[in-house]
Every structure is written in C-alpha cells, then in structure tokens.
Amino acid sequence: MDSATLGTGYSSTLTAGFSKWRNPSPIPRSIQFVRHQQNKRSLLFKSLKCVLTSHPSLAAVRLRSLASEFTELTEPIDRVKRLLHYAELLPPFDESARVPANRVTGCTAEVWLDVSLDEFGGTRFAVDSDSEITKGFCSCLIRILDGAAPEEVLKVKAEDLMEMNVGVGMGVRAHSRVNAWHNILTSMQKRTEALVAERERRAEPQTQVVSG
Numbered sequence: 001m002d003s004a005t006l007g008t009g010y011s012s013t014l015t016a017g018f019s020k021w022r023n024p025s026p027i028p029r030s031i032q033f034v035r036h037q038q039n040k041r042s043l044l045f046k047s048l049k050c051v052l053t054s055h056p057s058l059a060a061v062r063l064r065s066l067a068s069e070f071t072e073l074t075e076p077i078d079r080v081k082r083l084l085h086y087a088e089l090l091p092p093f094d095e096s097a098r099v100p101a102n103r104v105t106g107c108t109a110e111v112w113l114d115v116s117l118d119e120f121g122g123t124r125f126a127v128d129s130d131s132e133i134t135k136g137f138c139s140c141l142i143r144i145l146d147g148a149a150p151e152e153v154l155k156v157k158a159e160d161l162m163e164m165n166v167g168v169g170m171g172v173r174a175h176s177r178v179n180a181w182h183n184i185l186t187s188m189q190k191r192t193e194a195l196v197a198e199r200e201r202r203a204e205p206q207t208q209v210v211s212g
Helices: 003-022 029-054 058-071 076-089 130-144 150-155 160-162 170-201
Strands: 113-115 125-129
Touching: 003 029, 058 076, 058 130, 058 150, 058 160, 076 130, 113 170, 125 130, 125 170, 150 170, 160 170
Parallel strands: none
Antiparallel strands: 113 125
C-alpha cells in the first residue's frame, strides 16, 4: 500500500471517528420535531406572561374607562340618567337562578346574583334587581368584572367605584346607593373566592383508602 492510499485511508478513518465523537447518537427527526414544538410553546408562554405582567388587568382598564365616562358628567341627574341607560343594557337573568341562595343581602332592593367560572378560568356574572337604579349598578359591575380572572375580581375595591360619582350626595338615597355598590361587589367577590376554592379542591389528587 503506497503512502497516498495510506494517507487517504487514515484521513477517512479519522473523519468518521471525529463525526461519531461529535454526534455519537443522532436524535431521531420525530424527537427533534417534538422538542422544537415544545420550545416554540415555551417561548409563546413566556411572551404571553410578559404581556400579561406588563399591562394593567382587564378589570382595571374597564373600571378606568367607566369611571371616566361618569366623571365627565358634572350634573348628578345626568349621572343617574346614565346609570338608568346601563340598566336597560343589563342582560336578561335566567329565571332558574332566581332562588334564595342567589339573593344578595343588605340591599334595600331585591338583588339576585349568579356566579360561575368558564372553561378559560374567567369569572362570569349574571345579576338582576327589581330596582332600575340597582340594575344600573349591576350592569356597571358586570361591564367591569364579567370574564375577568378571579384575582382581578378580588382586587377591585368599593372605593374604586366611588370614582364614578354615582350616589354621591346627601340623604338616605345616597347612602343606600353606596351600600348597593359595596354589597353587590362584596357578594361577587365572596362567591368568586368560593368557586376558586372548590375548583382547587377538586383538582387535588384524591387519596384512596385501601382496607386490609
């Protein structure tokens, strides 16, 4: 064997060995594809998390928008008229939910509240009242909170609603309107907390007791 042949053979052996050392066990294409998809999803979730943490909550944005709408109305009568307008926009209440368990206590008017969590984890509200003014309150609260995440619902304070300047004034009626805001919001939050607790309880692994 001449030196040229020997050199070629040695070079080929060295190249093959080097390639095996660099990639001793190539990853099948199917696994590579799965890993690629997982990396894409990971990047997507990180991007979504960044967007959600860097922007105000949905409920906060809605609250500011609605508060701005009411504060632009300088006359109390105009704010009451706007409240009555929202009362007309309140979605119909399911009669099957008009039960004692759904009554909101502490309000001068009768108020019914039905709360649920949708498939995406959003909080859904249905409210009704026999008072048009209270219906207006309910409609505003639904515009702010319906579909929001439970943690967003729980962050809203009764003081935040006072920015709408509805019910501000003197006398019994003004006091009852403030109570309506507070009582309905408190009921929404308490029932939201109860639903979240129930969902977490059901998600916990059940311990099966085996009798010997």
